[in-house]
Amino acid sequence: MKRILITGATSGIGKALCLLYQRRNYDVIACGRNQQALAEIGVLKNVSTLNFDLTDREQVIEALATLPELDVVILNAGSCEYINDAKNFDGDLFARVITTNLIALGYCLQSVLPKIKKGGQLALMGSSASYLPFSRAEAYGASKAGVAYLAKTLAMDLVKDEIHVCLINPGFVKTPLTDKNTFSMPMLISSDKAADYIFKGLLKGKREIHFPAVFTFTLKIFAWLPDFVWSFISTRMINK
Numbered sequence: 001m002k003r004i005l006i007t008g009a010t011s012g013i014g015k016a017l018c019l020l021y022q023r024r025n026y027d028v029i030a031c032g033r034n035q036q037a038l039a040e041i042g043v044l045k046n047v048s049t050l051n052f053d054l055t056d057r058e059q060v061i062e063a064l065a066t067l068p069e070l071d072v073v074i075l076n077a078g079s080c081e082y083i084n085d086a087k088n089f090d091g092d093l094f095a096r097v098i099t100t101n102l103i104a105l106g107y108c109l110q111s112v113l114p115k116i117k118k119g120g121q122l123a124l125m126g127s128s129a130s131y132l133p134f135s136r137a138e139a140y141g142a143s144k145a146g147v148a149y150l151a152k153t154l155a156m157d158l159v160k161d162e163i164h165v166c167l168i169n170p171g172f173v174k175t176p177l178t179d180k181n182t183f184s185m186p187m188l189i190s191s192d193k194a195a196d197y198i199f200k201g202l203l204k205g206k207r208e209i210h211f212p213a214v215f216t217f218t219l220k221i222f223a224w225l226p227d228f229v230w231s232f233i234s235t236r237m238i239n240k
């Protein structure tokens with residue numbers, strides 16, 4: 001039986017992944033802070049839970065100290081907050097988002113990498129928001145751009161350890177995180193559908209899993225064009 005560790009397994013995409021891998025007979029280690037949600041998934045066959053705040057280095061090290069060997073690790077947990085007034089920049093908000101989405105990955109990597117088997121997989125949750133600058137996403141976009149760089153460098157440096165690294169870049173997925181958004185979210189998909197894309201992509205050994213394809217390829221095309229093209233379009237969108 002293969003063993004997988006998933007962070008952010010109490011909600012949204014992480015919870016859908018946890019349930020999907022459990023159905024596929026994986027031994028699942030589900031991580032999060034929400035005790036009630038952890039208790040609910042912890043009763044499932046072959047699911048064990050770990051409760052810790054991944055922004056607290058000591059908690060992460062302690063919680064993950066006695067991990068068994070792992071076949072797959074998905075560092076999925078994350079948060080999103082927007083900078084509503086760039087002129088009066090909220091440095092605390094910026095630090096919060098960067099800490100949860102990027103700094104905490106360092107704490108997790110320190111603990112989980114020694115446990116991943118040769119031939120195992122590490123997946124980091126990025127976002128298609130990192131392809132292009134989006135209004136109010138100074139903190140979230142910067143954190144996910146950092147995750148993308150981290151995943152791509154780890155992919156090179158872990159070849160010798162036979163650990164395959166994958167970057168996951170979703171478009172909009174309906175979860176408690178996006179339920180807070182007040183703008184329209186094109187091509188929104190369910191968290192079950194997102195989990196299905198991720199599961200299949202990891203089975204195929206992809207380096208980047210991005211979905212839904214029409215949405216992410218459109219963003220990729222804009223990212224290849226000269227900066228002024230996206231700048232023109234996004235400025236028009238903001239001023240609408």
Ligand SMILES: NC(=O)c1ccc[n+]([C@@H]2O[C@H](COP(=O)([O-])OP(=O)(O)OC[C@H]3O[C@@H](n4cnc5c(N)ncnc54)[C@H](OP(=O)(O)O)[C@@H]3O)[C@@H](O)[C@H]2O)c1
Nearest residue numbers: 008010011012013032033034053054077078172173175177
């Ligand atoms: N939804 C989208 O459209 C979308 C698109 C692109 C990328 N993503 C990325 O996908 C990932 C999952 O997002 P989601 O939409 O599924 O959001 P979600 O439903 O809000 O789930 C976020 C998960 O992260 C965990 N988490 C957050 N802060 C934590 C902390 N300090 N310590 C421990 N766990 C923490 C939460 O656990 P607790 O509640 O138990 O603390 C929860 O399980 C995030 O990295 C997000 O940036 C989402």
